[in-house]
Every structure is written in structure tokens, then in C-alpha cells.
Amino acid sequence: MNSLDGYRPRAAWMTTLLLTGLALINFLDKIVLGMVAVPLMRELNLSPAQFGVVAGSFFWLFAVSTVLVGFLSNRVQTRWLLLAMGVMWAVLQVPQALFGSMSAFLLCRVVLGAAEGPFYPVSVHALYKWFPDEKRNMPVALLNQGAIVGLLLAGLLIPVITHRWGWRMNFIVLGVIGAVWSVLWLCVGREGNLAQRARTQSGNTVVRSVPxxxxxxxxxxxxxxxxxxxxxxxxxxxxxxxxxxxxxxxxxxxxxxxxxxxxxxxxxxxxxxxxxxxxxxxxxxxxxxxxxxxxxxxxxxxxxxxxxxxxxxxxxxxxxxxxxxxxxxxxxxxxxxxxxxxxxxxxxxxxxxxxxxxxxxxxxxxxxxxxxxxxxxxxxxxxxxxxxxxxxxxxxxxxxxxxxxxxxxxxxxxxxxxxxxxxxxxxxx
The missing domain is CATH 1.20.1250.20 (MFS general substrate transporter like domains)
Structure with a gap:
């Protein structure tokens, strides 16, 4: 069968743009703590060692959740997994803006890291359901540009927001952005069917799972x-x-x-x-x-x-x-x-x-x-x-x-x- 059967370019690239936006949010979430480190440490009275623990806690469950959700994505539609991630990222910004203790911040960063860990593999898996093999390089390359734009925006905007409204406002802004993306994804995001069509149109033969x-x-x-x-x-x-x-x-x-x-x-x-x-x-x-x-x-x-x-x-x-x-x-x-x-x-x-x-x-x-x-x-x-x-x-x-x-x-x-x-x-x- 032709690998382009079932390929819908317009929907595929719309999905790519939405996921690139989510990649931008992902990197803003990662870098924001480091960029508000000085006022945050001063207000919460954290030593450099304590702040290092809080910052590093983001990765405590990062790899574990990445593997577990990777296996889950074999059974659950990536559309719903990505929506759950977007909602969790948005909700977890609120306590970071409101709470004033190291333990509360630590807990939020651990859970946020677990929620953000699976983003990249699940997003790539989602894109591969829209693009045939010979067209998969560019959408994933574009997805990675979301990280670059996120780093640039962080450098330009976070210092301005912190100067005008305080460091806590950055987390509120990120929560609002995550919520807007989640609503947009719920309305527009769909599951690609390229892989499923490849199976159903190939007669009575399917590729079995490999140990x-x-x-x-x-x-x-x-x-x-x-x-x-x-x-x-x-x-x-x-x-x-x-x-x-x-x-x-x-x-x-x-x-x-x-x-x-x-x-x-x-x-x-x-x-x-x-x-x-x-x-x-x-x-x-x-x-x-x-x-x-x-x-x-x-x-x-x-x-x-x-x-x-x-x-x-x-x-x-x-x-x-x-x-x-x-x-x-x-x-x-x-x-x-x-x-x-x-x-x-x-x-x-x-x-x-x-x-x-x-x-x-x-x-x-x-x-x-x-x-x-x-x-x-x-x-x-x-x-x-x-x-x-x-x-x-x-x-x-x-x-x-x-x-x-x-x-x-x-x-x-x-x-x-x-x-x-x-x-x-x-x-x-």
C-alpha cells in the first residue's frame, strides 16, 4: 500500500503547530524557576543549596513517568494524554504562585516534572500517526523549535514581568497560557489515523508485537x-x-x-x-x-x-x-x-x-x-x-x-x- 494513503496534510500540520505551541509552554515551565531564582530565594529565605534541591526535584520522577506514559500511549489515544498534560501543567502553576514554603514548592516541582516528562515522546508518537515515514523529519524538527522559541521568550518576557508585577505573576501567566492551550486542543486536537489505516487496508495481515x-x-x-x-x-x-x-x-x-x-x-x-x-x-x-x-x-x-x-x-x-x-x-x-x-x-x-x-x-x-x-x-x-x-x-x-x-x-x-x-x-x- 502507498504510504501516503490516509495522509491529510492540512490536519497533520495543524496538529504540528499545536504541539509546537505545547513545546514552547513546556520549556517556559522548565526555565522559569531559574529565571526568578534571585527574588524567589530572597522572599522564601532559601539558601542556594535549598534552591538547588527544589530546582533538581523537577527531574526526580521525570524519567519514570516518561517510560510509564510511553507504555500507556500504546493503549490510550495521544489526544487525551496530551490534554491531561496541558491541564495538569496549567493547574500546577497556581500553587507555585500562591504558596510560600519550600515543601510546597518542592511538591509542585516534583509533580510538574512527572507531568512534563512524557511530553516529547507522546508528542512525537502523536505526530507519527499523521505523517508517513518519509515525511516525519520536518514535523518533529518544527516541534523542537518550540523549545527554542520558549527559551527566547523566557529571556525577553520573564524579567519584564518580574520587574513590573513580581516573580509570582510569571506562574499565573503560565497557568493562563496552559489553560488556553488546553481549551484549544480540546476543540481542535484529533487523533491521527495513518497507522490504523495501514493495518486495516492491508488485508488479513498485521504486524505482530515484538518482545x-x-x-x-x-x-x-x-x-x-x-x-x-x-x-x-x-x-x-x-x-x-x-x-x-x-x-x-x-x-x-x-x-x-x-x-x-x-x-x-x-x-x-x-x-x-x-x-x-x-x-x-x-x-x-x-x-x-x-x-x-x-x-x-x-x-x-x-x-x-x-x-x-x-x-x-x-x-x-x-x-x-x-x-x-x-x-x-x-x-x-x-x-x-x-x-x-x-x-x-x-x-x-x-x-x-x-x-x-x-x-x-x-x-x-x-x-x-x-x-x-x-x-x-x-x-x-x-x-x-x-x-x-x-x-x-x-x-x-x-x-x-x-x-x-x-x-x-x-x-x-x-x-x-x-x-x-x-x-x-x-x-x-
């Missing part, structure tokens, strides 16, 4: 997990240590550092969208997924690793280092669009939500480990030394090269799909 132990031991699946781990490692390192690197090591003022940080964030957008488009174009022209996705991704990883390493070259000015860093971080970001697409090729539709959830949960541990390791490196070699930070960012280069080598050796989506794609008669056990 999870087989999927999780597949070299191709494990290779995708390693690619994701390296990409999240880089993201966690950059988001945590780039501002300090710009201000303490490169000597920029606080305002200029903020502008340079925004430049680095913005640079990722055209690279992610452009490489995703190129991959999709290659697929449309008959290239294999191995060439259009795996090799392209490995080239992006290798180029990014070379640029991270180039930061340590003598003679580069601070401005040149910012430009190199921006491109180094932008190239591997295409992984966030291509990795789920690779998994969706290998994994049966009925198990796709769970596997993308597991991938996100495992890969995101890279973002948790990298900042701690780089912190040790910076502390050892000096917090004001550019070389100390650059040695830390070199860990990202090492991870990217390792992941690319693993993928080039063991990631073969076509052969992995044939191994999983074992049809049985309809209704067979």
Missing part, C-alpha cells in the same frame, strides 16, 4: 539510544555551562553574555530544520534511511565534535569562539528529529510510544550527568579559565564521536525493520 527484550537488545535500537544520549549530553552541558563560560571565561558583560547565549540558541534552528529537510529530500529521491538519516546524522556529529575541539585552538578571539560554539552545538541538534524517526522505522507501530519513551528517559540521563562532570573539570582547572570550560566541552566532542562510530557500525534501520516486521494472520496470538 521488548528483543527490541531493547537490537544493535540498531541501542545505537539510537547512544546517539540520543550524546545529543542530550551536549545539550545539558551547553545549557548549564555556556552562560558561565561567556561571562567568566570569555569576559563578556552580563547583558552581552545574554545576547550571545540567545545567538547560540537561535543558530540551532536553521541547522536543525535545514538538515531535517535535507534528510527528507534524500528519502524522497530514493536514498535509503541508512544514507539519509544515519550517515547524515553521523556527519553532523563528527563536524560538531571537531568544532567543539577547535575551541581550544590558540588565537581565536572571544567573538570567534562564540561563533564556533554556536555551529558546534547546532549541527548535532538534528538528532532530536532524526532519532525518533529511526526508532519508528524499526519498532512496530503498536510499540512505538513505549520505545520512544524509553529512548527519551535513557537519553536524557546524559543531560543530568554532563553538567556534574564538567563542573568537576571546571573546579579542578579554575572557574575563570577558558581552557577549563573548553576541556569540559571537549567531553561533548568525545561523546559525539563515540556515538557516531557506534551508529556507523551497528545502526542499520532497514535490516532491523525486516527482523521486527514478521507478519502473522489477523487475530493470531
Amino acid at each position: 521488548y527484550r528483543k527490541l531493547l537488545s537490537s544493535p540498531s535500537v541501542l545505537s539510537v539510544f547512544i546517539l540520543g544520549f550524546a545529543a542530550y549530553w551536549m545539550m545539558g552541558a551547553n545549557m548549564t555551562w555556556l552562560p558561565s563560560y561567556l561571562e567568566k571565561a570569555l569576559g563578556f558583560s552580563g547583558i552581552t553574555s545574554g545576547r550571545c547565549f540567545a545567538l547560540v540558541i537561535v543558530t540551532a534552528a536553521p541547522f536543525s530544520l535545514g538538515l531535517s529537510w535535507l534528510s527528507q529530500r534524500m528519502l524522497a529521491r530514493g536514498a535509503t534511511s541508512r544514507a539519509a538519516r544515519v550517515r547524515l546524522l553521523c556527519v553532523a556529529f563528527a563536524a560538531g565534535a571537531c568544532l567543539f575541539s577547535a575551541l581550544m585552538l590558540p588565537g581565536l578571539s572571544p567573538a570567534q569562539k562564540v561563533a564556533v560554539f554556536a555551529v558546534a552545538g547546532a549541527l548535532p541538534s538534528v538528532c532530536f528529529a532524526l532519532a525518533p524517526a529511526l526508532l519508528s522505522e524499526i519498532v512496530p507501530d503498536a510499540q512505538r510510544g513505549a520505545l520512544i519513551g524509553i529512548h527519551t528517559a535513557l537519553a536524557s540521563t546524559g543531560a543530568a550527568i554532563a553538567p556534574m562532570l564538567i563542573g568537576r573539570i571546571v573546579q579542578t582547572y579554575g572557574g575563570s579559565s577558558a581552557r577549563a570550560y573548553e576541556l569540559g566541552f571537549a567531553t561533548s566532542a568525545a561523546m559525539l564521536v563515540l556515538a557516531a562510530l557506534v551508529a556507523l557500525r551497528w545502526l542499520h534501520p532497514e535490516s532491523a525493520r525486516r527482523a521486527s516486521d514478521e507478519p502473522v494472520a489477523a487475530g493470531a496470538a
